[in-house]
Amino acid sequence: MNKTILKWPGSKAKVMGELNKHLPAGNRLIEPFAGSCAVMMNTDYPAYLVADINPDLINLYRQIQEFEKPLTALAASVFAQNADEESYYSIRKSFNDDAGMTLIHRAAYFLYLTRHAYRGLCRFNQNGGFNAPYEKTAKPYFPNEEIQAFAIKAKRATFICADFTETLAQVKAGDVVYCDPPYDGTFTQYHTNTFAEIQQRQLAQKLNELATAGVPVVASNSDTSLIQSLYGDFERHSITAPRSIGVAAGTGKKANEIIAVSRPAKSGEVAA
Structure with missing residues (x-):
C-alpha cells in the first residue's frame, strides 16, 4: 500500500x-x-x-506536480518552525485572511493545517475559512517520501477544480x-x-x-x-x-x- x-x-x-x-x-x-x-x-x-x-486541495496537488522540490522545502520549514497549538491557529488565521498569499505558500500551509488538524480533518465554513481544530501529537509527521512518490505519479495526471x-x-x-x-x-x-x-x-x-x-x-x-x-x-x-x-x-x-x-x-x- x-x-x-x-x-x-x-x-x-x-x-x-x-x-x-x-x-x-x-x-x-x-x-x-x-x-x-x-x-x-x-x-x-x-x-x-x-x-x-476544493480549490486548496487541487492547488496542493498541482504545486507538487509542478514544483515538488521548492514546495517540499517550504512546507518542511513550516512544519519545523510551528509545532504547537498557538502556531497552528496563527497559521490558520493567515491561511484564511491573507488573500494575497502565493499559491505555493498556500499549498504549504494547507498541508501543515491538514496534518495538524484533529484526525486530519479538512473542514471549511460557509465563508470558505478552514476551521478544523488543532490536535496535539507527539511528533507531527512530515510526508517527504509520500510527496516524492506523488510527484512521480502526478506526471500521468490532470488535476482540475x-x-x-x-x-x-x-x-x-x-x-x-x-x-x-x-x-x-x-x-x-x-x-x-x-x-x-x-x-x-x-x-x-x-x-x-x-x-x-x-x-x-x-x-x-x-x-x-x-x-x-x-x-x-x-x-x-x-x-x-x-x-x-x-x-x-x-x-x-x-x-x-x-x-x-x-x-x-x-x-x-x-x-x-
Missing part, C-alpha cells in the same frame, strides 16, 4: 486490496472526488483525471470512473456546502447513465437503504472499512460500506 500525503478521514488507502478487485483496466481513471488520492496512488492506469470542488457534474461530463470512451463522494449519513460536507440526498440522487443518476452507455463505473458509499436503492442496477459488494471519526460508539471504529460496480454493458450498447 502506498501511503498518501494527507491523513484524510475516509481515505481508501486501507481498503485498496478489496477495491482493486473491482476496478477494471482502462485508458484513464476519472475521479470526481479526489480526497487523499489514495486510489490514484494505488492503481496503475496510463492516465488520470482527478477533480475536486470542478464539481462532479463538470467532471463526469468529460468522460469518453476507454475511461473508467471511480466515485468516492461524501457518504450518505456520515461525511456530508462537500467543501463549503453539504452533500445531501439530492446530491446523492444526482450523482447516482449520472453514474447510472454512464453505466448504461457502457462506461465502467465503480462507486463507494455507506451501506444505507438510500444507497442500496440508488445503485439497484449495480453489483453491490459489502465491506467493512476503518473509520477514525463519525462512527457510533461500540463499533470498534469500523463502518459498513458498499462498493457498487456497474454490470457489463448489454450487447449492442456503445460506450459514451
Whole structure:
C-alpha cells in the first residue's frame, strides 16, 4: 500500500486490496472526488483525471506536480518552525485572511493545517475559512517520501477544480470512473456546502447513465437503504472499512460500506 500525503478521514488507502478487485483496466481513471488520492496512488492506469470542488486541495496537488522540490522545502520549514497549538491557529488565521498569499505558500500551509488538524480533518465554513481544530501529537509527521512518490505519479495526471457534474461530463470512451463522494449519513460536507440526498440522487443518476452507455463505473458509499436503492442496477459488494471519526460508539471504529460496480454493458450498447 502506498501511503498518501494527507491523513484524510475516509481515505481508501486501507481498503485498496478489496477495491482493486473491482476496478477494471482502462485508458484513464476519472475521479470526481479526489480526497487523499489514495486510489490514484494505488492503481496503475496510463492516465488520470482527478477533480475536486476544493480549490486548496487541487492547488496542493498541482504545486507538487509542478514544483515538488521548492514546495517540499517550504512546507518542511513550516512544519519545523510551528509545532504547537498557538502556531497552528496563527497559521490558520493567515491561511484564511491573507488573500494575497502565493499559491505555493498556500499549498504549504494547507498541508501543515491538514496534518495538524484533529484526525486530519479538512473542514471549511460557509465563508470558505478552514476551521478544523488543532490536535496535539507527539511528533507531527512530515510526508517527504509520500510527496516524492506523488510527484512521480502526478506526471500521468490532470488535476482540475470542478464539481462532479463538470467532471463526469468529460468522460469518453476507454475511461473508467471511480466515485468516492461524501457518504450518505456520515461525511456530508462537500467543501463549503453539504452533500445531501439530492446530491446523492444526482450523482447516482449520472453514474447510472454512464453505466448504461457502457462506461465502467465503480462507486463507494455507506451501506444505507438510500444507497442500496440508488445503485439497484449495480453489483453491490459489502465491506467493512476503518473509520477514525463519525462512527457510533461500540463499533470498534469500523463502518459498513458498499462498493457498487456497474454490470457489463448489454450487447449492442456503445460506450459514451
